[in-house]
Amino acid sequence: MSLSSGFYLKPAAKTYSERRNMVMAHNVLEAQNITKDFIAVRALNNVSMSVKSGEILGLIGENGAGKSTILKVINGIYVSGTYEGKILVNGEEVHLHSPHDALIKGIGFVPQEINVMEDLTVAENIFVGHLTELKSAFLKPGEIEKRASDFLKHEKINLDVKTRVRMLSIGQKQLLMIARALSWDPHILILDEPTTALAKDDVDNLFKIVREFKAGGRSIIFVTHKLEEIIEITDRVVILRDGANIATYERNQYNENKIVTDMVGRTITSMYPARNVQTGEEVLRVENLTVEHPKIKNKNLIENVSFSLKKNEVLGLVGLVGAGRTETLSALFGEYPIKSGKIFIEGKEVKIKNSGDAIKNGLCLVTEDRKANGLLMLANIKHNIVLTNLKKILNGLFINSKKENNVATTFMSKLSIKAPSYDTMVATLSGGNQQKVVISKSLNTDPKILLLDEPTKGIDVGSKNEIYNLINIMAGSGISIIMVSSELPELLAMCDRFIILAHRTTVGELLKSEATQETVMVKCFA
Amino acid sequence: MASEKNNTQIQSKGGLIVSKIFAVQEVGILIPLVVLVLFFYFFNHGFLSAPNIFSILKVMAFYGIVGVGETLVILGGDIDISVGSVAGFGAVFSTFLMMKFNCFGLLNTPYEWIGVIGFMIITIAVCSLVGFLNAFLIVDMKMPAFIVTIATLWAVRGAVMVVTNGNPIYPLPKFFMDTIGTNAQIPIVKVGTEVLGISLPFIIFILLIVIFEILLRRSKFGRNIYATGSNREVAKLAGINTRKVRYINFIILSMLAGLSGMLVAAFTRQGYPPIGDGWEMMIIAGCAIGGIALAGGYGSLIGTLIGVFIMNIVNTGLVMVGINTFLQQTVQGIIILIAVYADIVRRNRKVLS
Numbered sequence: 001m002s003l004s005s006g007f008y009l010k011p012a013a014k015t016y017s018e019r020r021n022m023v024m025a026h027n028v029l030e031a032q033n034i035t036k037d038f039i040a041v042r043a044l045n046n047v048s049m050s051v052k053s054g055e056i057l058g059l060i061g062e063n064g065a066g067k068s069t070i071l072k073v074i075n076g077i078y079v080s081g082t083y084e085g086k087i088l089v090n091g092e093e094v095h096l097h098s099p100h101d102a103l104i105k106g107i108g109f110v111p112q113e114i115n116v117m118e119d120l121t122v123a124e125n126i127f128v129g130h131l132t133e134l135k136s137a138f139l140k141p142g143e144i145e146k147r148a149s150d151f152l153k154h155e156k157i158n159l160d161v162k163t164r165v166r167m168l169s170i171g172q173k174q175l176l177m178i179a180r181a182l183s184w185d186p187h188i189l190i191l192d193e194p195t196t197a198l199a200k201d202d203v204d205n206l207f208k209i210v211r212e213f214k215a216g217g218r219s220i221i222f223v224t225h226k227l228e229e230i231i232e233i234t235d236r237v238v239i240l241r242d243g244a245n246i247a248t249y250e251r252n253q254y255n256e257n258k259i260v261t262d263m264v265g266r267t268i269t270s271m272y273p274a275r276n277v278q279t280g281e282e283v284l285r286v287e288n289l290t291v292e293h294p295k296i297k298n299k300n301l302i303e304n305v306s307f308s309l310k311k312n313e314v315l316g317l318v319g320l321v322g323a324g325r326t327e328t329l330s331a332l333f334g335e336y337p338i339k340s341g342k343i344f345i346e347g348k349e350v351k352i353k354n355s356g357d358a359i360k361n362g363l364c365l366v367t368e369d370r371k372a373n374g375l376l377m378l379a380n381i382k383h384n385i386v387l388t389n390l391k392k393i394l395n396g397l398f399i400n401s402k403k404e405n406n407v408a409t410t411f412m413s414k415l416s417i418k419a420p421s422y423d424t425m426v427a428t429l430s431g432g433n434q435q436k437v438v439i440s441k442s443l444n445t446d447p448k449i450l451l452l453d454e455p456t457k458g459i460d461v462g463s464k465n466e467i468y469n470l471i472n473i474m475a476g477s478g479i480s481i482i483m484v485s486s487e488l489p490e491l492l493a494m495c496d497r498f499i500i501l502a503h504r505t506t507v508g509e510l511l512k513s514e515a516t517q518e519t520v521m522v523k524c525f526a
Numbered sequence: 527m528a529s530e531k532n533n534t535q536i537q538s539k540g541g542l543i544v545s546k547i548f549a550v551q552e553v554g555i556l557i558p559l560v561v562l563v564l565f566f567y568f569f570n571h572g573f574l575s576a577p578n579i580f581s582i583l584k585v586m587a588f589y590g591i592v593g594v595g596e597t598l599v600i601l602g603g604d605i606d607i608s609v610g611s612v613a614g615f616g617a618v619f620s621t622f623l624m625m626k627f628n629c630f631g632l633l634n635t636p637y638e639w640i641g642v643i644g645f646m647i648i649t650i651a652v653c654s655l656v657g658f659l660n661a662f663l664i665v666d667m668k669m670p671a672f673i674v675t676i677a678t679l680w681a682v683r684g685a686v687m688v689v690t691n692g693n694p695i696y697p698l699p700k701f702f703m704d705t706i707g708t709n710a711q712i713p714i715v716k717v718g719t720e721v722l723g724i725s726l727p728f729i730i731f732i733l734l735i736v737i738f739e740i741l742l743r744r745s746k747f748g749r750n751i752y753a754t755g756s757n758r759e760v761a762k763l764a765g766i767n768t769r770k771v772r773y774i775n776f777i778i779l780s781m782l783a784g785l786s787g788m789l790v791a792a793f794t795r796q797g798y799p800p801i802g803d804g805w806e807m808m809i810i811a812g813c814a815i816g817g818i819a820l821a822g823g824y825g826s827l828i829g830t831l832i833g834v835f836i837m838n839i840v841n842t843g844l845v846m847v848g849i850n851t852f853l854q855q856t857v858q859g860i861i862i863l864i865a866v867y868a869d870i871v872r873r874n875r876k877v878l879s
């Protein structure tokens with residue numbers, strides 16, 4: 001598997017391949033009785049898991065179950081000694097003091113949160129840890145681009161090496177992180193929710209990469225909240241709940257209901273609850289909305305987008321990646337100057353120049369990328385939730401802490417946010433719980449029109465179900481919702497009507513009765 | 527920090543006040559403060575004498591008043607290096623006007639105060655323009671705050687030199703020197719013939735700390751600043767006018783810098799052109815020691831108070847224990863590093879585990 005260009009330079013990988021031929025299907029990695037405490041939480045309680053060679057292990061559980069935490073233990077981010085228990089690689093105990101230690105032992109890790117160097121190119125990002133391995137102290141012009149592009153071609157990852165990473169979509173950044181991990185030629189690859197940000201094509205592509213990786217006798221730990229992915233690709237699954245082992249199933253024992261019940265600790269009768277709400281009058285009409293690209297001249301982000309939204313309606317915006325779904329929502333929310341076109345709310349034309357105007361007009365946006373523009377990471381849950389509507393908790397000039405605490409408590413129980421208290425810093429929450437804080441924040445503005453961009457991204461099945469219920473309750477209470485999601489089944493189940501976007505403009509519309517995976521896809525590609 | 531607060535909630539039945547005080551994260555910075563005081567006292571018992579204490583309190587207030595504004599700017603995610611020059615400008619410009627126009631022709635009459643106060647207000651208004659200019663270049667022209675304010679630091683200092691030709695402005699109106707300067711104090715003790723007390727600048731400083739600390743913690747104004755500093759995108763999406771927040775911060779800071787410069791002029795009885803020279807570093811270091819995150823979004827004015835206090839204690843203390851003048855700056859640098867490091871260690875222990 002080693003690349004002829006000599007891209008892989010870690011000796012660990014080579015000795016491993018030799019050893020692989022001698023020993024079949026042994027435990028390449030074991031975590032034994034891991035217990036990990038944070039100040040107010042026990043994140044892991046006596047958790048054990050192992051990965052065999054040539055195996056794809058699924059690791060699943062609710063938000064906050066401890067998945068990322070155990071992976072960080074295995075990867076040396078939580079340094080040996082800050083937890084109890086043992087880590088064994090190929091049967092030998094190891095003490096990892098940094099992610100680099102883990103890489104040397106052949107463990108590659110792609111974390112849940114995107115972390116890339118935005119201002120460097122793709123090639124530079126991939127190469128960044130490898131520079132010391134170059135023979136000469138100076139780079140030949142084009143050398144790393146050449147090597148990186150050979151490498152990407154070999155891994156069948158489709159990225160342009162010269163692009164500045166800032167320009168990439170989230171999905172592409174995710175692929176880049178995977179490429180970066182692969183560049184170390186690991187024999188165990190850990191992927192923490194790699195598919196949350198990916199479109200269907202990218203997911204297929206990723207699975208191809210993963211299968212090939214496995215075919216070389218190497219192992220993968222794969223975290224996801226999407227059951228169909230577990231079914232499709234994993235050989236075995238480990239289920240965690242509240243920081244403890246709940247069950248392990250071999251592929252031939254898989255049973256969807258059982259898995260879900262084990263994960264959430266209760267049975268979910270209908271994943272997509274039915275909604276019995278009549279849609280009312282038109283609340284929003286968008287006519288030929290065109291906004292310019294903020295950075296690129298003579299290019300429009302979206303062109304002539306037109307649609308309408310009724311009271312109590314849940315409207316789905318469908319389209320492929322790059323079709324302009326997120327851009328449409330952002331434009332409605334006043335993020336880009338409008339070049340032409342009109343927006344009417346309840347029959348009156350409105351001018352939305354910034355998010356303040358949007359909020360005043362009863363709009364609210366749940367953004368897709370919670371780290372960049374969703375949350376104040378170092379602030380606590382309470383301060384995040386109330387931020388969007390300080391008026392609600394003011395007593396004259398001053399904030400009334402009682403009201404503030406009440407708002408926070410209400411949302412925390414309504415959305416079952418799992419945290420020691422509302423004073424917990426959001427950076428320490430699990431990904432899914434962070435997402436729930438983002439949603440709380442938006443609901444706190446008491447919006448008329450809610451714009452949901454990937455609202456269930458990174459959320460566990462149980463909470464997804466809760467969010468669907470919440471969407472139904474909101475629609476029932478008179479809120480109109482526009483929803484974007486890369487999970488088509490979710491959209492199909494939750495929306496009353498669909499607007500199809502392609503090439504940054506609206507190209508069609510489907511009613512719920514007409515919409516199926518096929519009809520939608522046909523329209524998207526038309 | 528989160529768990530700290532939880533603990534206090536749990537233990538709140540017992541020593542409520544005590545536990546509340548210790549839950550305030552700034553309390554940790556008090557430790558180096560106390561250590562430093564004891565250290566200097568050990569080498570020179572005069573360090574804790576009444577005259578010295580009151581003099582430290584007075585001098586720290588000059589920095590502190592500016593520190594309040596600088597804290598707002600830093601919390602909002604920006605930085606302002608130009609404050610020292612603006613203070614110098616305030617000192618020179620106000621005194622220059624007072625003398626040039628003889629306090630509206632009221633100089634040496636019982637109504638002199640009208641001219642003094644009038645020109646002080648005019649000066650503060652002019653200083654606010656510097657803040658406005660800084661904000662315009664940084665917020666609207668999107669230039670880096672660090673560079674913009676270095677440029678205004680030089681430009682304004684140049685203006686000061688042009689106005690004065692480099693010469694101090696004196697004599698000054700009696701009202702300015704006595705009523706606003708030396709005599710404006712709450713008398714506390716009498717040492718020899720001299721009455722010592724809490725000076726006007728210190729009173730202003732403490733008032734500013736109290737007012738702005740309450741605003742920061744409990745008002746929309748404050749929450750907006752924290753949000754803008756922690757993540758401007760998030761703040762914008764929450765409907766906060768981050769542009770306005772940042773403009774206001776810069777303007778408040780420049781006004782406070784001008785005010786502080788004038789107070790120094792009143793106390794030193796002259797409009798001395800180098801007033802404010804080097805303040806920016808003292809003040810920013812004070813903020814950093816006080817736990818204000820230089821990246822914005824985190825910290826409080828109690829921290830700034832303690833931080834500025836530490837900076838001044840070190841300044842005076844080093845002189846008093848008689849360390850070689852050439853070594854003083856080096857030692858000062860080392861002490862700052864130790865204080866900040868101690869704070870980081872302490873905080874890391876709490877956030878991580």
Ligand SMILES: Nc1ncnc2c1ncn2[C@@H]1O[C@H](COP(=O)(O)OP(=O)(O)OP(=O)(O)O)[C@@H](O)[C@H]1O
Nearest residue numbers: 038043063064065066067068069428429430431432
């Ligand atoms: N640095 C930290 N400080 C305090 N608590 C933490 C920290 N990191 C994680 N936790 C807590 O540990 C628990 C497990 O978190 P973890 O991130 O492992 O969950 P997860 O299973 O990956 O969830 P998700 O599916 O949402 O990503 C959560 O309750 C979380 O709040």
Ligand SMILES: [Mg+2]
Nearest residue numbers: 067068112431
């Ligand atoms: Mg996770």
